[in-house]
Amino acid sequence: MKRTDDLLSQSRRTFLKRLGGGIVVFVGFRGRLPSATAGTPGGRMGDQAVPTDFNAFVRIAEDGRVSCFTGKIEMGQGPITSLVQMLADELDVAYERVDILMGDTDLCPWDRGTWGSLTTRQFGPLLRAAAAEARAVLLQLGSESLDVPVSRLAVREGAIFERGDEANRVTYGALASGREIARHLEVKPELKDYAEFRIMGQPKLRRDSLEKVTGAAKYAADIRIPGMLYAKLLRPPAHGAKLRKVSAKGVRSVPGAIVIEDEDLVAVLHELPDVAEEGLDRIKAEFDRPSAELTDANIHAHLRKVAPRDGVASRGGSLGKGRKLSKRIVETTFFDGYVAHAPIETHAALAQIENGKCTVWASTQNPFGARDQVAAAIGFPVNRVRVITPFVGGGFGGKTGNLQAVEAARLAKIAGRPVQVMRSREEEFFYDTFRPAAVVEVRSGIDASGRMTFWDYEVLFAGARGSDLFYEVPHHREVARPSGPRAGPGTHPFATGAWRAPGNNTNTFARESQIDIMAAAAKADPLEFRLAHLKDPRMTRVLKAAAARFGWKPAPTPSKRGVGIACGIDAGTYVAAMAEVAVDARSGVIEVQRVVCAQDMGIVINPQGATLQVEGCVTMGLGYALSEEVHFRGGQILDTNFDRYELPRFSAVPRIETVLIEANDIAPQGGGEPAVIVMGGVIANAIHDATGARVRQMPITPARVKAARE
Amino acid sequence: MSPISFTLNERAVRLEVDASRKLIWVLRTELAMTGTKPSCARGLCGACTVLVDDRPVRSCITPVESVRGKRVVTIEALAKDGELHPLQKAFIRHDALQCGFCTPGMILTAYGLLRDKRKRSRREIAHAMDGNLCRCGAHTRILDAIESAAAEMK
Numbered sequence: 113m114k115r116t117d118d119l120l121s122q123s124r125r126t127f128l129k130r131l132g133g134g135i136v137v138f139v140g141f142r143g144r145l146p147s148a149t150a151g152t153p154g155g156r157m158g159d160q161a162v163p164t165d166f167n168a169f170v171r172i173a174e175d176g177r178v179s180c181f182t183g184k185i186e187m188g189q190g191p192i193t194s195l196v197q198m199l200a201d202e203l204d205v206a207y208e209r210v211d212i213l214m215g216d217t218d219l220c221p222w223d224r225g226t227w228g229s230l231t232t233r234q235f236g237p238l239l240r241a242a243a244a245e246a247r248a249v250l251l252q253l254g255s256e257s258l259d260v261p262v263s264r265l266a267v268r269e270g271a272i273f274e275r276g277d278e279a280n281r282v283t284y285g286a287l288a289s290g291r292e293i294a295r296h297l298e299v300k301p302e303l304k305d306y307a308e309f310r311i312m313g314q315p316k317l318r319r320d321s322l323e324k325v326t327g328a329a330k331y332a333a334d335i336r337i338p339g340m341l342y343a344k345l346l347r348p349p350a351h352g353a354k355l356r357k358v359s360a361k362g363v364r365s366v367p368g369a370i371v372i373e374d375e376d377l378v379a380v381l382h383e384l385p386d387v388a389e390e391g392l393d394r395i396k397a398e399f400d401r402p403s404a405e406l407t408d409a410n411i412h413a414h415l416r417k418v419a420p421r422d423g424v425a426s427r428g429g430s431l432g433k434g435r436k437l438s439k440r441i442v443e444t445t446f447f448d449g450y451v452a453h454a455p456i457e458t459h460a461a462l463a464q465i466e467n468g469k470c471t472v473w474a475s476t477q478n479p480f481g482a483r484d485q486v487a488a489a490i491g492f493p494v495n496r497v498r499v500i501t502p503f504v505g506g507g508f509g510g511k512t513g514n515l516q517a518v519e520a521a522r523l524a525k526i527a528g529r530p531v532q533v534m535r536s537r538e539e540e541f542f543y544d545t546f547r548p549a550a551v552v553e554v555r556s557g558i559d560a561s562g563r564m565t566f567w568d569y570e571v572l573f574a575g576a577r578g579s580d581l582f583y584e585v586p587h588h589r590e591v592a593r594p595s596g597p598r599a600g601p602g603t604h605p606f607a608t609g610a611w612r613a614p615g616n617n618t619n620t621f622a623r624e625s626q627i628d629i630m631a632a633a634a635k636a637d638p639l640e641f642r643l644a645h646l647k648d649p650r651m652t653r654v655l656k657a658a659a660a661r662f663g664w665k666p667a668p669t670p671s672k673r674g675v676g677i678a679c680g681i682d683a684g685t686y687v688a689a690m691a692e693v694a695v696d697a698r699s700g701v702i703e704v705q706r707v708v709c710a711q712d713m714g715i716v717i718n719p720q721g722a723t724l725q726v727e728g729c730v731t732m733g734l735g736y737a738l739s740e741e742v743h744f745r746g747g748q749i750l751d752t753n754f755d756r757y758e759l760p761r762f763s764a765v766p767r768i769e770t771v772l773i774e775a776n777d778i779a780p781q782g783g784g785e786p787a788v789i790v791m792g793g794v795i796a797n798a799i800h801d802a803t804g805a806r807v808r809q810m811p812i813t814p815a816r817v818k819a820a821r822e
Numbered sequence: 823m824s825p826i827s828f829t830l831n832e833r834a835v836r837l838e839v840d841a842s843r844k845l846i847w848v849l850r851t852e853l854a855m856t857g858t859k860p861s862c863a864r865g866l867c868g869a870c871t872v873l874v875d876d877r878p879v880r881s882c883i884t885p886v887e888s889v890r891g892k893r894v895v896t897i898e899a900l901a902k903d904g905e906l907h908p909l910q911k912a913f914i915r916h917d918a919l920q921c922g923f924c925t926p927g928m929i930l931t932a933y934g935l936l937r938d939k940r941k942r943s944r945r946e947i948a949h950a951m952d953g954n955l956c957r958c959g960a961h962t963r964i965l966d967a968i969e970s971a972a973a974e975m976k
Binding site for chain 2: 187189320323324326384454458505506720727728732754761763
């Protein structure tokens with residue numbers, strides 16, 4: 113550790129002043145945690161308002177309140193609660209005395225974005241380190257103030273006292289008073305051991321509920337500033353369509369409407385959002401539309417044709433040898449469609465330019481990315497752009513593009529007034545970065561004893577996440593072509609991107625379906641078949657825990673009972689699910705009645721929050737498994753609202769039981785995404801168990817169930 | 823344009839607005855009641871639900887003209903004298919929300935449901951709530967919260 117008062121740059125001094133007095137502790141691990149600390153997308157850090165050589169910091173104010181500043185954002189997944197638990201526990205202050213400020217690029221340390229289930233497992237240790245270091249600093253100050261050596265001091269609820277003489281005490285607030293101290297940690301501090309946790313590991317209710325049930329919680333589109341205008345933008349009818357002719361003459365009949373035309377932007381601005389919309393309706397525009405050969409019906413054939421040859425591969429043994437050992441070989445092709453993020457809050461942003469500084473309130477998962485994009489778009493240096501992230505009304509991987517923030521800033525600059533852009537539901541579907549359609553081809557074999565001999569797995573377009581085989585198969589190859597959810601031109605007819613546990617939903621559906629197919633071929637119970645092919649103790653444990661809660665009774669599948677299993681690994685977390693379904697023989701309509709989900713996520717910081725995430729994953733997973741699919745004709749999106757795009761509804765949600773495995777010897781792992789990955793596989797397997805029909809395409813619609821039965 | 827008068831959260835409101843405008847935009851802009859959330863604009867998701875004469879109404883498809891002389895209540899005024907409504911308390915107690923964007927509409931729809939009839943089976947509640955969408959997957963907890971509030975309100 114170094115005293116850094118003498119190392120403080122001018123920017124940091126300014127920054128400290130902005131935070132107010134008290135004690136601030138910075139923590140940075142250069143080169144130790146690559147994805148948390150690597151450069152911004154585009155590789156430029158620029159001249160920033162916030163010092164960039166650290167990842168977390170905490171401040172102890174003179175009134176003893178503690179503040180946590182983080183570039184992470186709250187979109188429902190719960191860090192507003194769990195990060196406070198971490199900080200309070202490491203610092204030894206009351207949980208209620210901690211405030212958290214999230215996603216403000218002028219006040220929070222740089223962060224790449226809130227995704228990948230990284231907040232707890234990657235940012236968590238940094239925040240805890242900052243808190244632990246702050247505690248050490250305070251102990252040192254306390255020792256000087258009380259004239260007692262640190263070794264004889266103890267801390268409880270923000271007060272330092274002498275062991276054996278608790279009256280000889282001083283509070284954190286008193287120590288912070290009148291000081292302006294910054295510490296910059298270079299060495300990894302001692303974090304509390306699991307056995308010392310008092311607040312971490314306790315189930316805590318959400319900290320933001322009161323604001324959210326009273327309507328007080330502000331989202332980006334709820335921010336109001338005097339003089340603001342609402343913008344409605346002209347949108348093409350299809351991706352790839354080019355604007356040929358536009359006439360805004362008709363808008364003149366709408367009093368107060370302002371038309372802005374700037375290169376690709378055509379917008380109507382008004383003091384009332386609905387009147388702006390009315391203005392937009394009066395713009396006459398003609399577009400050249402590209403050919404529309406691709407549809408949701410022929411997309412998979414197209415993707416198989418255009419898939420690049422290269423890909424990530426992992427392998428072991430020799431596939432040829434494996435084939436020779438096989439008594440039975442099964443080759444299956446699985447298909448997955450495009451899925452929308454469909455957050456209930458559409459993308460929104462309000463931009464204000466004042467005194468050469470642009471402030472943007474945005475619904476975004478990556479405020480720092482938004483800041484850089486806005487700066488580039490309006491030609492401002494990054495330190496003249498501030499992005500503030502109010503509550504985000506759902507993200508799921510979809511609020512990372514920040515187009516709406518850029519549009520609001522461009523329009524605000526031209527209009528000379530604050531401008532809000534909030535997407536309509538139709539725009540939200542149109543500009544979504546859908547989870548990509550994908551194809552998985554699997555060939556695998558079993559020998560006479562029912563053991564798997566080889567596994568040859570190739571995934572197109574979903575990506576590598578979740579494609580690794582964790583079952584023990586002597587000869588195997590797993591290829592992901594290409595490696596990510598975003599593919600190049602000539603592939604998807606619109607934008608695609610990360611969708612909660614990107615890739616893993618498709619891969620787990622395919623892998624777990626194929627494993628069940630092999631278990632059926634071996635006439636084995638699907639749980640016993642899995643356990644017989646597993647060496648990883650974490651996966652074995654999580655499967656057994658799910659089975660115990662579910663009351664799994666071994667039988668070869670199909671057993672006509674309608675029960676299924678699937679398991680997988682995501683973000684360092686192990687998940688196993690079991691489901692019970694009923695399938696209507698005539699209509700093919702599926703009712704999921706019960707889902708048990710067991711999860712080993714290492715140490716659980718907030719068991720309550722983790723349970724919410726599992727339930728959310730199970731529910732959201734029902735959607736991609738059973739009903740959600742984006743239909744399109746070329747670049748035209750046909751599903752543009754909730755009448756056609758079917759999200760899971762109340763009466764379709766089953767009884768959900770969550771089992772969190774006690775795994776306190778393992779560091780905290782991801783929680784926001786993992787449980788969503790098993791839902792396709794577990795439902796497909798339960799349907800097969802009920803009916804003998806193997807559905808190889810998601811979503812598993814009644815029509816596809818009926819087709820598979822024939 | 824004749825002025826439109828109604829009661830909003832127990833206060834008299836008189837507005838000079840185009841009568842065909844949708845209630846949601848008048849609430850959110852002129853009246854700054856941003857707890858009423860826009861989402862689908864076609865009455866398909868329930869996020870914009872408000873109470874009109876104590877019944878849940880989708881403000882995104884409701885012309886402001888139609889609330890003339892009526893009592894409109896938004897989520898901001900469901901608590902009375904600083905005391906949260908039993909539904910609000912139950913939503914907090916059950917963690918019946920995540921991102922919170924659908925929450926005002928959920929609570930006000932449930933309010934209408936329980937106002938008509940307190941005693942309902944879980945299945946009935948689920949069916950009655952089917953028109954309200956939640957993307958975070960708080961469904962089972964929302965049902966728990968409504969059941970528990972119903973029991974408390976008896």
